[in-house]
Amino acid sequence: MRKVELGRTGLMVSELCLGTMTWGSQNTEAEGHAQIDVALDRGVNFLDTAEMYPVNPVTAETAGRTEEILGSWLAKSGRRDDLVIATKIVGPGQIIRPGEQIEPATIRRALEASLKRLGTDYIDLYQFHWPNRGGYHFRQNWAFNPQKQPDRAAIEANMIDCLGTLGELVAEGKIRHFGLSNDSAWGMAAWLRLAEAGHGPRPASIQNEYSLMCRLYDTDLAELGHQEAVTLLAYSPLAVGMLSGKYSGGAVPEGSRRSLNRELGGRSNPRAFEIADLYVAAARAAGLDPVSMAIAWTLTRPFPIVPIIGATSVAQLEKSLDGAGMTLDPALLKSLEKIHHAHPMPF
DSSP states (O other), rough: EEEEOTTTTTOOEEEEEOOOOOOOBBBOHHHHHHHHHHHHHHHHHHOOOOTTTTSSSTTTTTTHHHHHHHHHHHHHHOOGGGGEEEEEEEEESSSSSTTTOOOOHHHHHHHHHHHHHHHHEEEEEEESSTTTTTOOOOOOOGGGOOGGGGHHHHHHHHHOOOOOHHHHHTTTSEEEEEEEEEHHHHHHHHHHIIIIIIIIIOOEEEEEBBTBBGGGTHHHHHHHHHHHHHHHEEEEETTGGGGGGTTTTGGTTTTTTHHOTTTTTGOOHHHHHHHHHHHHHHHHHHOOOHHHHHHHHHHSSSSSOOOOEEEEEEHHHHHHHHHTTTTOOOOHHHHHHHHHHEEEOOO
C-alpha cells in the first residue's frame, strides 16, 4: 500500500487508516485483533482511536475500552514499532470528565491514561477531539452562533497554553505530533499561526467528516490543507454505511449502526438515502463494489487526505482495503460529480 507523509512531519503513513471506534461495543477484542492483522497484512500501518471509544453507544463505563483492545494486541504481538498510533482527548460537554475543557492539566491527565491503556510509552499523533469553543460538525454546521463562544483573547490564551504543554510532551517523548479533529478553517488557521509564532508544535492533521455525501471540507478547508500541508484524516468516508448500499429500501441490518442509532447522528433522512442509492448505482454500473469505489474516490482528492476506514467484520474491512490502489475511470468520476452537483448537502 502506498505511503504518504503526514502533514510536514516526515512521518510516513499508509494511505488508509484503520479506525477502531466499534471495538468494545459492536466488536469483541478478538474481532478487533483480527481486523488489525488483516489491515497490516494489506499494508496499513496507521490506526486511529480515542479515549472516548467505543461508540454506539458512548458510555462512561466503556470509555477507553477500545484503547485497551489495541493495547492488548500490542502486548501480544510486540509490534509497536510497526504502527503509527493516533488517539484523541475529548473536548468539553462529554461524559469522561464532565465540565472540563481541554487545557494543560487535562491534557497531561488524559494522555497518561491513554498511554496506560495502550501499554505504550508514546503516541504518534495526539488529537483534540473537538474544540473548546464549540463544534460545527455532527450537523451543527446549520446553526453557527458566535455568541456561544468565549472572546477571542480567551480562546487564543487557551490555545497558547495547550501548545506549550504539547511542546513539553514532545520534548518528553510522550507524543510525536499533534492534530485537530472536528475543527474549522478559522480554528486550524489560528493553531497554525500560533504554532508558527513559536508557541508549540505545528498541527499536522485535521480529522473531519468527509465522503461523497459530506463535502463541507471542499470549501475553505481544502485550500488550507493544500497550501499548509495539513492532512485530512477523513472519517465516515462511507457516510456511516449509506454508501455501501446496505440501507437501501429502508433496510436496517441487524448489528448495523442504524440498528443501534436510528438517526445515524442526524444523517438519517429520506433524501439522504435516495442520494446514497445514486452513488451505489453508479458504482455497480461501473462494475465496482460501492464500498471500494467510495474509498477510492476519496484518494482522488486534490489535497492531502487519508481516509479512516472502519468495519464490524473482516469481510467489510476487505472491501474498504480494496479501494487502495484502485483507479477510477474518468467517466465514472464525471458521473459522481454530476450527482454531487445535483444533490449537494444530503444531511
